Amino acid sequence: MSRIAPKIMKESLLSPPLAGFLSLIVPGLGQILTGFWQRGFLIMVSAASMAGILQWRIADLGRRAGTGWPAFLRALHRRPMFVSIVIFCLLAIWILSARDAWIGARDRRKRFSGIFLFVLLGFFIQGWNIAEIDPVKLVTQAPEALPPLSKIMWPWKAAVTYDEDNLVGKAIILDVPEGDETSPPPRPPEVEGEPYLRVDPNIGRMSARDENNEIVPGTRITLTGSNFAPETETEIWWKDALGNVFRPREAGKYLFVTTDSKGSFKVELTMPYQLMPPSAEKKAYEHIIEARQVFKVGPPMASEALRLTMARMVETIFMGMMATIFGIIMAIPVSFLAARNIMSGSKITMAVYYLTRTILNIIRSIEPLIWALIAVVWVGLGPFAGIVALTLHSIAALGKLYSEAIESIDPGPIEAIEATGATRLQVILFGVIPQMISPFISFSIYRWDINVRMSTVIGLVGGGGIGFLLVQYIRLLDYRSAGIAVWFIAVTVAILDYTSAEIRNRML
Amino acid sequence: MLEYKSLSKTYPDGTEALRNVSFEVEDGEFLIIIGLSGSGKSTLLRCTNRLIDPSGGSILWDGTDIAALGPKELRPIRRKIGMVFQHFNLVKRMSVLNNVLAGRLGYVGNSSSFLYRFPKEDQEKAHRALKRVGLTEQTWKRASELSGGQQQRVGIARALMQEPRVILADEPVASLDPVLAHTILGYLEQLNREDGITVICSLHYLDLVQRYATRVIGLRDGEVVYRGTGEDIRRMTDQEFKEIYGEEAERVSAGPVDLPAGGEA
DSSP: HHHHHHHHHHHOOSHHHHHHHHHHHEEEEEEHHHOOOHHHHHHHHHHHHHHHHHHHHHHHHTTOOOOOHHHHHHHHHOHHHHHHHHHHHHHHHHHHHHHHHHHHOOOSSSSTTHHHHHHHHHHHHOOOOOOOOOOHHHHHHHHHHHHOOOOHSSSSGGEEEEEEEOOOOOEEEEEEEEOOOOOOOOOOOOOTTTTTEEEESSEEEOBEOOOOOOOOOOOOEEEEEEEEOOOOOOEEEEETTTTTTEEETTTEOOOOOEOOOSOOOEEEEEBOOOOOOOOOSOOOOOEEEEEEEEEEEHHHHHHHHHHHHHHHHHHHHOOOOOHHHHHHHHHHHHHHHHOOHHSSSSSHHHHHHHHHHHHHHHHHHOOOHHHHHHHHHHSSHHHHHHHHHHHHHHHHHHHHHHHHHHHHHOOOHHHHHHTOOOOHHHIIIIIIIHHHHHHHHHHHHHHHHHHHHHHHHHHHGGSSSHHHHHHHHHHHHHHHHHHHHHHHHHHHHHHHHHHHHHHHHHHH | EEEEEEEEEETTTSEEEEEEEEEETTTTOOOEEEEOSSSSSHHHHHHTTSSSSSSSEEEETTTGGGGOOHHHHHHHHHHHHEEETTTTTOOOSBBBBHHHGGGGGTTOOOHTEEEOOOOOOHHHHHHHHHHTHHHHTTTBBBBBSSOOOHHHHHHHHHHHHTTTTTEESSSSTTTTOOOHHHHHHHHHHHHHHOOOEEEEEEOSHHHHHHHHHEEEEEEEEEEEEEEEOHHHHHHHOOHHHHHHHTTOOOOOSSSSSSOOOSSSS
């Protein structure tokens, strides 16, 4: 059965050599003039855009070397594979197109030629270059992704906190300027049962910088603690004369000691560096050194991150719910306007039908995220913006689904109910609603599911909900808290997904 | 008595479904309408309870012209005319009981049906109607769970709930297999004989016609081309047959006639 359409069997306008020659001048021209205009047009557009893109990439890659030939050489040097493969493809398309035009003009049956393989290859390589695809990064940069990723995967350390109880011992030290003859301050008496910290000497000089900005180390001091909790990590804190509290470092590390079995310790440190304001009076200043032991006491409590996440999750679920409810309420009347069987009465109603359908399609084709951006400008940051965005999208999506349910209504039962002598209202109650209720409920639940899922991301652009929190945590590099949010989103969405699928299965 | 007087119906697209149809139906008759698809059978039945508004002529029912009634006066007339459909036309998602109860809608007010509730006596009546068609066991099932024959019996029970004087049956067995056809028509015959309900039924199978009809009307292109009794069908001449079913049609057998060629498209 070789039935060939007469249009294709028509004689060529051109001789084969001429067709080939024309395609050699402009790829595709020969095909267009021999009657394969679609094929020729496709070849022409492909070749032109591929050449155009190559030129742009070469200019971009070689811009440091100027323009023209030097730029090309530089581009070839930087991306030899890309430039050479694309040029090869272009040449192949050019030559094959001429050959294709020649053969096409001679024998008008359709046949396979490799042109479009090279078109595909050329665009693939260009796409690789333009999109900066670099699979090697997936491996080489993986170690950097691991710490945040592992924190996100298992964030529960950040989910609990405890009340803290401190055991603190204090000692006073005087920072005296050179030549000052102030005598050391009296040491506080040791109290039985209270932790005691002793500093020796209790007078000295802070680290400072000289005229050459070189560090002049301060006095070495020894801290001796007793009566602390045994075998416990103890942090050393410094409270300077200005009231700044900080942890001094020794060799770049925060200083801490572990008490021995009797609750005593001994540690040496250099008095830390302090920048005094130039206006500061040259006199002795009193600094306080603290040794602190921190204990977790009481039951574990939900951390702030966990509490915030839960609150936002609830907000998110309700955002989805409210948007769905508003969407349903508004989609029902709209769906009647968008149902062909209801609106097919007259030209005016058909016009309304087409108008409604068009508006619904436009609203639906704009992503809820974009609607959220608009809504944030409209009503300000927060969950209401998210609800506005989701409601708009829900009206459009539900309006379409509902109207299709209305269109697929079976007129038979309606006729039967009418025949019993029922009133119009009774016909609707018994003939129409029972047929629509199940698709309506099923679509609405599905929409709620989608809306909750969408409201988790809508916060990313300021539309409230858990996405708002998540993006904050990620920007603060607080990956553990972000992980908690991610977990909550995943679990909630999974539960909703399962429940809504289950309910819909039961309905059908 | 129902009197159709030069009834005609022209659809908006210009199709003349009925032209000048006149005949009478005595109370208690089992009238069967035969004819090809598109000959106007369904239109004729639907004009009787005004699911379709006729464009000319009148339908007198004990002196009242059904064709001229307004919506308000139509309700009491409609509820006295039950209807059974080819595709059963049950509300598939409702229970069998509620489908049967829907037959009472012509009697109850809007307010009570808002809650899908019916008076107690209606509920008892529905159970009796279901018992009568042998579907007591299926009362609480969804209509969609029933087989075709069972669904049609629900359709009959629904019509019965209207306490009708007339039942219109639009090809009630066309979607059922031949064995079930006898069951369904048997129920209609029972209602016709025991309750004295007039039955107007359109059918395709001539052997069924001759078995159940007390009178027969043949329609072709919206005109009455044949009038006879069930007994007459047996003696129908080829000439008469061709008048109803067209020149090309052939009778399959001389005796009880099967589906005529070109009968059901």
